[in-house]
Amino acid sequence: MTVTATPVREEAVPEPAAGRRLIDKVFKARELAVAAVLLVMLGATQLSNTEFLSEQGIKDLLLNATILVLVATGQAVVVITRNVDLSVGSVLGISAFAAGTYLQDGGSSLIAILLAVALGALFGALNGALVSLGKVPALVVTLGTLYIVRGIDSIWVGSQQITADDLPNGFVDFGHDGIWVVPYLALLALAVLAAVGYYLRSYRSGREMYALGSSPEAATLAGVPVRKRIMTAYVLCGALAGLAGALYLARFGNVDSATGSGYELTVVSAVVVGGVAFTGGSGSVYGAALGALLLTSINSVLPAIGVSSVWVTAINGILLLLAIAVDRILALRVAAVLRKQAAQLRSARHA
Amino acid sequence: MTHPEPETTPVLALEGVSKSFGAVRALRGVSLRLYAGEAHALAGENGAGKSTLIKALAGVHRPDTGTVLLDGEPVEFHGPADARDAGVAVIYQEPTLFPDLSVAENIFMGRQPRRALGRVDHASVRRATADLFARLGVDLDPDQPARGLSIADQQLVEIAKALSFDARVLIMDEPTAALTGSEVARLFGVVRTLREQGAAVLFISHRLEEIFQLCQRVTTLRDGAWIASEPLDGLTEDDLVRRMVGRDLAELYPKQDTRTGEVALSVRRLTREGVFTDVSFDVRRGEIVGLAGLVGAGRSEVARAVFGVDRFDGGEVEVLGTRLKPGAPSLAMAAGLALVPEDRRAQGLVMDMSIERNIGLTGFADTTRAGLMNRKAERSRSVDWAVRLQVKYARLGDVVGTLSGGNQQKVVLAKWLATAPQVLIVDEPTRGIDVGTKAEVHRLLSALAAEGVAVLMISSDLPEILGMADRVLVMHEGRLSAELTRAEATEESVMAAATGRTNQGSAA
Numbered sequence: 001m002t003v004t005a006t007p008v009r010e011e012a013v014p015e016p017a018a019g020r021r022l023i024d025k026v027f028k029a030r031e032l033a034v035a036a037v038l039l040v041m042l043g044a045t046q047l048s049n050t051e052f053l054s055e056q057g058i059k060d061l062l063l064n065a066t067i068l069v070l071v072a073t074g075q076a077v078v079v080i081t082r083n084v085d086l087s088v089g090s091v092l093g094i095s096a097f098a099a100g101t102y103l104q105d106g107g108s109s110l111i112a113i114l115l116a117v118a119l120g121a122l123f124g125a126l127n128g129a130l131v132s133l134g135k136v137p138a139l140v141v142t143l144g145t146l147y148i149v150r151g152i153d154s155i156w157v158g159s160q161q162i163t164a165d166d167l168p169n170g171f172v173d174f175g176h177d178g179i180w181v182v183p184y185l186a187l188l189a190l191a192v193l194a195a196v197g198y199y200l201r202s203y204r205s206g207r208e209m210y211a212l213g214s215s216p217e218a219a220t221l222a223g224v225p226v227r228k229r230i231m232t233a234y235v236l237c238g239a240l241a242g243l244a245g246a247l248y249l250a251r252f253g254n255v256d257s258a259t260g261s262g263y264e265l266t267v268v269s270a271v272v273v274g275g276v277a278f279t280g281g282s283g284s285v286y287g288a289a290l291g292a293l294l295l296t297s298i299n300s301v302l303p304a305i306g307v308s309s310v311w312v313t314a315i316n317g318i319l320l321l322l323a324i325a326v327d328r329i330l331a332l333r334v335a336a337v338l339r340k341q342a343a344q345l346r347s348a349r350h351a
Numbered sequence: 352m353t354h355p356e357p358e359t360t361p362v363l364a365l366e367g368v369s370k371s372f373g374a375v376r377a378l379r380g381v382s383l384r385l386y387a388g389e390a391h392a393l394a395g396e397n398g399a400g401k402s403t404l405i406k407a408l409a410g411v412h413r414p415d416t417g418t419v420l421l422d423g424e425p426v427e428f429h430g431p432a433d434a435r436d437a438g439v440a441v442i443y444q445e446p447t448l449f450p451d452l453s454v455a456e457n458i459f460m461g462r463q464p465r466r467a468l469g470r471v472d473h474a475s476v477r478r479a480t481a482d483l484f485a486r487l488g489v490d491l492d493p494d495q496p497a498r499g500l501s502i503a504d505q506q507l508v509e510i511a512k513a514l515s516f517d518a519r520v521l522i523m524d525e526p527t528a529a530l531t532g533s534e535v536a537r538l539f540g541v542v543r544t545l546r547e548q549g550a551a552v553l554f555i556s557h558r559l560e561e562i563f564q565l566c567q568r569v570t571t572l573r574d575g576a577w578i579a580s581e582p583l584d585g586l587t588e589d590d591l592v593r594r595m596v597g598r599d600l601a602e603l604y605p606k607q608d609t610r611t612g613e614v615a616l617s618v619r620r621l622t623r624e625g626v627f628t629d630v631s632f633d634v635r636r637g638e639i640v641g642l643a644g645l646v647g648a649g650r651s652e653v654a655r656a657v658f659g660v661d662r663f664d665g666g667e668v669e670v671l672g673t674r675l676k677p678g679a680p681s682l683a684m685a686a687g688l689a690l691v692p693e694d695r696r697a698q699g700l701v702m703d704m705s706i707e708r709n710i711g712l713t714g715f716a717d718t719t720r721a722g723l724m725n726r727k728a729e730r731s732r733s734v735d736w737a738v739r740l741q742v743k744y745a746r747l748g749d750v751v752g753t754l755s756g757g758n759q760q761k762v763v764l765a766k767w768l769a770t771a772p773q774v775l776i777v778d779e780p781t782r783g784i785d786v787g788t789k790a791e792v793h794r795l796l797s798a799l800a801a802e803g804v805a806v807l808m809i810s811s812d813l814p815e816i817l818g819m820a821d822r823v824l825v826m827h828e829g830r831l832s833a834e835l836t837r838a839e840a841t842e843e844s845v846m847a848a849a850t851g852r853t854n855q856g857s858a859a
Contacts, residue, residue, distance in 0.1 A: 201471075202470040202471050202473075203469060203470065203471060204461060204463055204465070204469070204471060207452075207456060207460065207463065207471060208460065208461060210449070210451065210452060211449045211452060211456075211460050211461075213451075214449035214450055214451040214452055215447070215448070215449050215450065217447060218447035218448055218449055219449070219460075220411075220430075220431065221409075221411065221431050221441075221443070221447045222431065222447070222460050222461055223430060223431040223432030223433075223434075223435050223436075223461055224432075224460065224461055225432070281449065281450070281451035281452070282451045334499075335499075336624075336625075338498065338499030338625075340624065340625055
């Protein structure tokens with residue numbers, strides 16, 4: 001068994017499964033590519049500014065990413081089913097305020113978090129019901145709920161504001177402390193991410209979400225309970241937006257009626273940069289989380305290398321377009337390989 | 352009387368089932384009884400209601416009237432999952448797979464073997480898939496994504512899916528259409544084994560000899576109505592055809608004899624890598640050329656490339672001596688080419704727009720002055736064609752989405768005929784429209800040819816090809832496999848060429 005002989009033979013004989021290999025690689029590579037870009041960026045920044053990856057630096061990076069990672073995880077699940085949830089920013093805002101109001105009157109931290117999650121899940125259920133029963137495009141439905149929830153929030157909050165002084169110390173500490181450089185919030189997000197990733201990979205209903213996004217017609221014929229799965233995806237997404245709201249409160253200690261405005265677009269960017277296809281059925285929550293980490297890290301990188309942070313949004317936009325361009329080019333290449341492979345198979349059968 | 356009606360209760364049955372879609376009555380009081388250990392054929396022309404009947408059995412459609420009986424007891428399937436849980440496996444005509452997922456996941460979706468805590472056991476999903484493929488003698492990788500599989504391979508995945516849950520009832524809607532001879536033989540072997548083990552089988556095929564090979568009993572439908580259920584013993588193919596057609600063929604295919612003129616469309620060595628290869632043919636003025644072949648043979652793709660919707664990698668297209676620029680539909684239109692596409696809802700019409708404006712879409716060059724549209728000119732052009740084609744509408748401003756399928760197809764035809772094409776390509780011109788309109792469309796095509804238009808007609812409806820075409824081109828897996836004159840073209844010779852069995856098909 002010499003190892004050296006095999007690669008030569010593999011090149012000489014065209015592998016019938018070459019197309020599959022390539023696809024496998026592409027999908028794995030899609031997440032690896034985001035991770036690589038992230039590492040190169042962080043490494044380069046560290047070289048030009050050795051203070052960047054200090055203990056506090058790493059902690060800040062993780063803290064900044066936590067909330068986006070959570071919301072992007074939920075969003076990714078929805079996008080995998082070939083839908084979208086634009087109301088996450090509004091849901092985050094109103095959940096944060098609800099948790100803050102409860103804590104102001106001296107409630108327990110745990111119940112505050114559960115309250116935020118439940119409120120988010122409730123709005124998620126509303127979205128899910130409208131999308132799955134109404135058969136209206138998710139983009140429009142959730143644009144509607146974005147404004148409705150924001151409107152309710154504005155009426156309720158008015159000009160009030162919750163500040164860190166109003167919150168119990170334990171809750172605020174929870175938002176800052178951690179184990180060594182890893183904040184509690186990041187641990188929580190990581191646990192949620194792993195759980196959702198495991199669910200999508202290892203449970204029938206999780207697989208059915210991919211099936212549903214890949215081909216809604218085939219899913220119906222295969223007996224997938226389409227409405228139920230869409231509902232689950234939206235409830236999960238809403239619940240995670242609610243959880244993110246509670247964590248937002250713990251981290252920043254400051255909530256008003258504009259909290260979370262425009263956040264949905266950052267979330268969607270993170271999901272797409274992370275390789276979750278908008279056409280549904282492919283990508284993973286891990287990719288979405290990496291996308292979130294990448295986008296938030298840019299916020300920290302630019303000041304560290306002395307670039308004004310006004311560039312952040314423009315750079316996010318460029319990353320988004322790059323990600324879509326890369327996906328498109330890869331899809332075309334995969335299609336070409338598959339076509340060639342099919343042609344080879346045909347001529348082999350004719351021979 | 353070797354196969355009298357068994358005295359046992361049918362496993363699955365329909366009694367007096369009717370189903371309408373809008374104004375179209377797809378099924379009218381149809382009954383069907385499937386017995387354990389018996390293969391039952393469902394015969395009928397395209398549009399006779401076979402697919403609707405299958406969907407009623409599979410829980411996709413709920414009958415308007417009548418009942419579905421499972422083991423003699425009335426049941427209501429609320430969805431495909433209910434039918435599946437009752438042991439009904441369906442292989443649809445067009446494979447319904449998840450392109451992003453692996454072949455193994457496609458087969459076991461929703462029914463994956465599970466480990467502790469309800470987790471999917473990916474390893475045993477893969478193993479079970481490999482076992483199924485071994486049983487079918489298929490060389491497919493369970494981990495391969497469904498995207499990129501050939502139609503035949505996709506069909507094999509569907510068959511494996513049906514086998515994977517030991518079905519009590521196996522329903523197959525033209526499973527052999529895309530398979531080669533040896534694949535068909537293997538499939539039949541598996542079906543016979545299942546039948547001998549006590550499964551009830553419902554089988555649809557356009558190839559009558561397959562029906563006689565595999566089945567014991569046949570039910571014939573015509574225009575949504577039940578015609579007969581009888582044992583196949585003692586029936587001939589001619590008997591069956593008579594029951595299926597039941598009307599004068601000449602009336603449905605009013606083909607006029609025409610004088611063919613100069614070459615109007617000339618396609619030379621057209622190739623799009625992996626889709627079609629080395630396709631050459633001519634269509635002359637006054638001629639209707641049929642382009643036959645199985646679904647996925649590349650017919651529509653050739654039409655799209657000729658018209659310039661898709662690019663091609665090699666070859667050339669000439670219309671009346673002018674070489675067309677690849678990938679430029681507007682230049683193709685200017686040269687006198689028109690394409691009536693296969694899918695009128697997605698490609699042929701803007702469903703939310705009015706009849707008037709849909710027809711007007713091809714005429715901006717004539718109805719626009721200095722960049723401004725002349726609505727009056729557009730209106731009179733549209734009225735003219737809508738009336739000539741006898742489109743049935745209340746007002747010209749009606750949204751086309753509200754019209755029946757046949758009338759929608761007429762609007763698409765009007766839209767393209769209004770450009771006064773010299774060469775008309777029609778892709779499945781009568782798919783999913785009622786018999787009356789079908790005859791009208793045929794009369795129209797025939798009249799156009801008589802006026803000197805060169806017509807290329809793509810159709811999966813074999814009687815239509817045989818009834819209307821002066822010449823028949825047949826495609827098989829991306830290549831032209833036969834060119835037959837009207838006299839040479841028979842159901843057998845066309846099917847033989849379409850399935851790549853050319854060498855044995857020339858006996859007739």
